[in-house]
Amino acid sequence: MLKVNNLYKKFGKFTAVDNLTFHVPEGEIFGFVGPNGAGKTTTMKIVAGLLKETSGQVYVNEIDALKDHRKVKEYIGYMPDFFGVYDNLKVSEYLDFYASIYEIYGKEKDKICDDLLELVDLSNKKGEYVDSLSRGMKQRLCLARSLIHNPKLLILDEPASGMDPRARFEMKEILKSLRDMGKTVIISSHILSELSEICTSIGIIDKGKMVANGKVEDIMMKLQSNKIIKMKMINRVEEAVRLLQEIPEITNVAPSGNSIEIAINGGDVEMQNILKKLIMNEIPLVSFGEESRKLEDVFMKVTERSEE
Numbered sequence: 390m391l392k393v394n395n396l397y398k399k400f401g402k403f404t405a406v407d408n409l410t411f412h413v414p415e416g417e418i419f420g421f422v423g424p425n426g427a428g429k430t431t432t433m434k435i436v437a438g439l440l441k442e443t444s445g446q447v448y449v450n451e452i453d454a455l456k457d458h459r460k461v462k463e464y465i466g467y468m469p470d471f472f473g474v475y476d477n478l479k480v481s482e483y484l485d486f487y488a489s490i491y492e493i494y495g496k497e498k499d500k501i502c503d504d505l506l507e508l509v510d511l512s513n514k515k516g517e518y519v520d521s522l523s524r525g526m527k528q529r530l531c532l533a534r535s536l537i538h539n540p541k542l543l544i545l546d547e548p549a550s551g552m553d554p555r556a557r558f559e560m561k562e563i564l565k566s567l568r569d570m571g572k573t574v575i576i577s578s579h580i581l582s583e584l585s586e587i588c589t590s591i592g593i594i595d596k597g598k599m600v601a602n603g604k605v606e607d608i609m610m611k612l613q614s615n616k617i618i619k620m621k622m623i624n625r626v627e628e629a630v631r632l633l634q635e636i637p638e639i640t641n642v643a644p645s646g647n648s649i650e651i652a653i654n655g656g657d658v659e660m661q662n663i664l665k666k667l668i669m670n671e672i673p674l675v676s677f678g679e680e681s682r683k684l685e686d687v688f689m690k691v692t693e694r695s696e697e
């Protein structure tokens with residue numbers, strides 16, 4: 390359904406999207422994950438035809454999306470990561486307005502709008518002013534708007550950002566319905582664990598580059614083999630850093646004051662060997678333990694530092 394090949398986007402000398410290639414088959418829910426500024430919004434805007442690429446190719450349903458903007462628009466629903474201000478506009482009027490853009494009128498329009506409001510659980514808010522809705526409701530309304538022309542591909546930029554747990558749960562339920570409806574969805578977030586529950590595949594982007602891409606299970610396995618360990622010592626930090634850098638399983642060593650954080654590629658046995666080495670060299674440790682972080686934080690840290 391979507392093919393992005395060797396995509397580049399430069400802003401002046403800065404490369405925001407750096408030779409990005411990924412494919413999303415029909416019916417897939419693709420999670421596009423990366424830290425702030427990784428290039429997610431830029432990529433999604435290019436796919437949606439809202440931003441000009443520097444070079445590369447994008448195909449949506451085999452249509453050249455970078456050349457045939459008009460044709461490709463009917464296949465794409467785009468939900469931006471911000472919601473504008475809509476003074477004096479009611480929910481139903483808001484959807485009517487977007488329906489009119491796609492030249493959907495009359496009974497057909499009424500039916501589509503009612504169905505969409507039901508899908509996003511806002512049927513009882515039809516007569517309310519848009520600006521009076523909660524943030525979560527506004528995001529759901531924005532999602533309904535992006536579905537108005539029944540697109541095959543949905544591009545959702547951080548639909549769960551700033552939502553409380555309940556609103557996030559509701560958004561997840563809606564995404565499940567979209568999956569059941571056979572839509573292809575690209576959804577961006579910087580929270581991997583949230584996406585992993587709903588997505589079928591995931592692409593992790595960092596500094597404009599795809600650093601991991603594949604089925605959720607495969608990516609999770611890759612991430613779980615990385616541990617972050619934090620240790621604190623009374624002194625001799627520099628010596629400890631030197632000793633740690635000699636251990637091949639350690640992929641990163643980051644000292645900060647009297648603490649050191651390391652990333653290791655391994656499990657309990659490797660962890661125990663590291664501890665043994667430090668103790669045998671009489672490093673005055675006061676603590677040593679695995680950091681209980683979310684998987685995505687671990688992954689981002691490892692990828693960020695390994696490139697430096």
Ligand SMILES: Nc1ncnc2c1ncn2[C@@H]1O[C@H](COP(=O)(O)OP(=O)(O)OP(=O)(O)O)[C@@H](O)[C@H]1O
Pocket residue numbers: 400403405423424425426427428429430431432470579
């Ligand atoms: N119009 C622009 N001019 C210059 N730089 C830009 C422009 N738009 C984006 N950038 C830069 O490109 C990089 C990627 O931005 P982008 O918004 O795509 O990241 P993101 O992954 O969506 O991040 P976030 O999660 O914060 O939305 C950032 O460093 C950003 O500052």
